[in-house]
Amino acid sequence: MERVARIGTFVLCLLPFLWVLFAAVSDRLGPDPAEALMLFTGEWALRMLALTLLISPLRAWTGWSLLLKLRRMLGLYAFFYGCVHFLAFLQFYIGWVPTALTEELVERPYIALGFSAWLLMLPLAITSTRAMQRRLRGNWQRLHRLVYPAAVLACLHLLWQARSDVGDALIYLVIFTALLLWRVRRRMLKRQRSVLART
Amino acid sequence: MGKAAQESAGLTHSRLEVGYGTNSQFTVLNKSYNHFRDATPMHQRFSIPRIASSEITAESVYLKRRDFIRAAGLAALPAIGGVSLAAEAAMTTGGRPLHYGKISSEADGFLTDEQQTPAADITSYGNFYEFGTDKGDPGRYAHEMTVDPWSIEVVGAVHKPGKLHLEDILSAFDLEERIYRLRCVEAWSMVVPWVGFPLANLLHRFEPKGEAKFVEFETLHRAGEMRGTRSFTATIDWPYREGLRMDEAMHPLTLMTVGLYGKTLPNQNGAPVRLVVPWKYGFKSIKSIVRINLTEKQPVTTWQALAPREYGFYANVNPEVDHPRWSQATERRLPSTLFRPNRIPTRMFNGYAEQVAHLYQGMDLARYY
Numbered sequence: 393m394e395r396v397a398r399i400g401t402f403v404l405c406l407l408p409f410l411w412v413l414f415a416a417v418s419d420r421l422g423p424d425p426a427e428a429l430m431l432f433t434g435e436w437a438l439r440m441l442a443l444t445l446l447i448s449p450l451r452a453w454t455g456w457s458l459l460l461k462l463r464r465m466l467g468l469y470a471f472f473y474g475c476v477h478f479l480a481f482l483q484f485y486i487g488w489v490p491t492a493l494t495e496e497l498v499e500r501p502y503i504a505l506g507f508s509a510w511l512l513m514l515p516l517a518i519t520s521t522r523a524m525q526r527r528l529r530g531n532w533q534r535l536h537r538l539v540y541p542a543a544v545l546a547c548l549h550l551l552w553q554a555r556s557d558v559g560d561a562l563i564y565l566v567i568f569t570a571l572l573l574w575r576v577r578r579r580m581l582k583r584q585r586s587v588l589a590r591t
Numbered sequence: 592m593g594k595a596a597q598e599s600a601g602l603t604h605s606r607l608e609v610g611y612g613t614n615s616q617f618t619v620l621n622k623s624y625n626h627f628r629d630a631t632p633m634h635q636r637f638s639i640p641r642i643a644s645s646e647i648t649a650e651s652v653y654l655k656r657r658d659f660i661r662a663a664g665l666a667a668l669p670a671i672g673g674v675s676l677a678a679e680a681a682m683t684t685g686g687r688p689l690h691y692g693k694i695s696s697e698a699d700g701f702l703t704d705e706q707q708t709p710a711a712d713i714t715s716y717g718n719f720y721e722f723g724t725d726k727g728d729p730g731r732y733a734h735e736m737t738v739d740p741w742s743i744e745v746v747g748a749v750h751k752p753g754k755l756h757l758e759d760i761l762s763a764f765d766l767e768e769r770i771y772r773l774r775c776v777e778a779w780s781m782v783v784p785w786v787g788f789p790l791a792n793l794l795h796r797f798e799p800k801g802e803a804k805f806v807e808f809e810t811l812h813r814a815g816e817m818r819g820t821r822s823f824t825a826t827i828d829w830p831y832r833e834g835l836r837m838d839e840a841m842h843p844l845t846l847m848t849v850g851l852y853g854k855t856l857p858n859q860n861g862a863p864v865r866l867v868v869p870w871k872y873g874f875k876s877i878k879s880i881v882r883i884n885l886t887e888k889q890p891v892t893t894w895q896a897l898a899p900r901e902y903g904f905y906a907n908v909n910p911e912v913d914h915p916r917w918s919q920a921t922e923r924r925l926p927s928t929l930f931r932p933n934r935i936p937t938r939m940f941n942g943y944a945e946q947v948a949h950l951y952q953g954m955d956l957a958r959y960y
Binding site: 426484556 | 779898
């Protein structure tokens with residue numbers, strides 16, 4: 393069962409990437425494929441991030457512990473789409489010119505935001521192995537709370553680019569806000585319970 | 592070119608079809624063609640589609656492309672992506688043949704020999720926020736707009752205010768082809784063969800008064816047919832408005848445009864009549880115009896009202912003045928491919944400096960952006 397769920401999730405999450413790869417080589421991304429690719433990979437990174445953060449609440453509601461075993465893969469997929477997004481930016485917008493990258497980072501705050509989100513996810517991806525988890529012990533969980541600021545930065549990265557309609561960015565902001573609020577509430581309940589237990 | 596040569600050219604290419612089809616909405620327009628035909632001497636009546644057949648993306652291919660992109664959207668979670676599952680198949684609009692004259696000289700900036708952007712790209716990629724903010728939205732949804740009947744109201748500081756019906760527009764002015772560069776403020780560009788007539792010719796008919804210093808334009812705003820204007824999260828105050836200084840409006844490059852690639856405009860490109868101001872960023876070239884108002888005071892334009900720090904009244908193409916969120920030094924000439932990004936340097940006044948620079952002599956273009 394677990395194996396099936398893992399393989400199923402792996403394949404499902406890979407599909408958008410295969411899709412865009414196929415589209416790119418068969419010239420189906422329209423007259424400005426670089427932009428289409430950027431939008432596509434950026435949006436899928438956000439979606440994967442939202443799915444990752446959805447695991448805990450889903451698990452709490454359904455009691456389905458299998459879900460937790462999929463969380464690492466979803467998180468790594470968020471990072472994967474983030475990497476493709478960033479690489480596409482370097483290839484198609486920056487042309488691998490270091491000075492062009494620093495100029496963009498300094499002059500365009502929305503790019504700095506997206507870059508910071510990617511940077512925050514980098515240590516999470518590196519320490520995602522079980523061995524690292526064991527080695528870092530309690531610090532591992534603390535470190536992996538970086539996913540929350542990463543999510544917020546990614547949303548702002550999208551919002552800042554809106555020209556006249558903030559609808560898309562708002563949808564993600566609402567989703568991530570809900571996911572974060574659920575955690576705040578859980579924490580508060582836990583604290584109350586521990587206070588009660590002490591008295 | 593001699594008359595015989597013109598006619599033979601017309602004959603050779605007369606069976607070429609541009610990538611978009613025709614529809615049957617245009618009975619009134621047809622009448623006007625007849626009128627035009629009667630009034631026009633033989634030698635002005637030819638029309639030569641100027642695209643090589645190799646340049647045209649077959650309709651089936653680009654429709655497939657759209658289906659693909661839509662399907663890619665569907666693969667996403669609808670709740671997250673806000674993708675409409677019931678997206679209708681794109682309808683083709685415009686595409687009726689037009690009769691127009693040709694200009695042979697490149698000296699006035701009326702023509703360019705740069706590679707033209709294929710019709711399929713011009714009609715499937717663009718900004719027309721009345722139909723949504725995605726660049727594919729206009730191509731998907733603009734067919735919902737009724738463009739017949741149509742009229743333009745001309746008011747304000749003119750001696751003879753009045754209304755122009757589309758039939759009058761098409762019959763009263765000599766149409767000609769202009770091949771212009773189009774530079775979007777978003778740093779992409781195209782080369783487009785438009786068909787139209789100088790705005791100056793239209794304004795003269797209404798006899799501008801001496802106090803007329805500016806011209807204000809307004810796009811149709813019909814919420815029932817324009818789904819982008821029904822978005823609750825859109826921050827634009829409809830209708831879309833643009834403006835020009837009087838001397839800019841009277842400049843021979845400023846074109847009232849009714850056609851694209853020799854045929855009537857598809858809705859997504861601003862049917863039935865739009866403005867094209869080639870030395871300014873694309874958003875100045877207002878689409879689907881219903882009102883022209885001559886004023887003493889500089890009008891407030893839509894983008895200026897929305898984000899004055901990012902979009903000015905003049906919006907002249909200028910590689911030295913960046914948009915606050917991105918650089919304007921270069922542009923992506925479309926169509927591009929992933930392995931040939933086609934990035935080229937942006938030229939001052941979009942390459943029309945020779946024709947228009949004198950209009951801005953002594954002005955600080957970094958301040959009046």
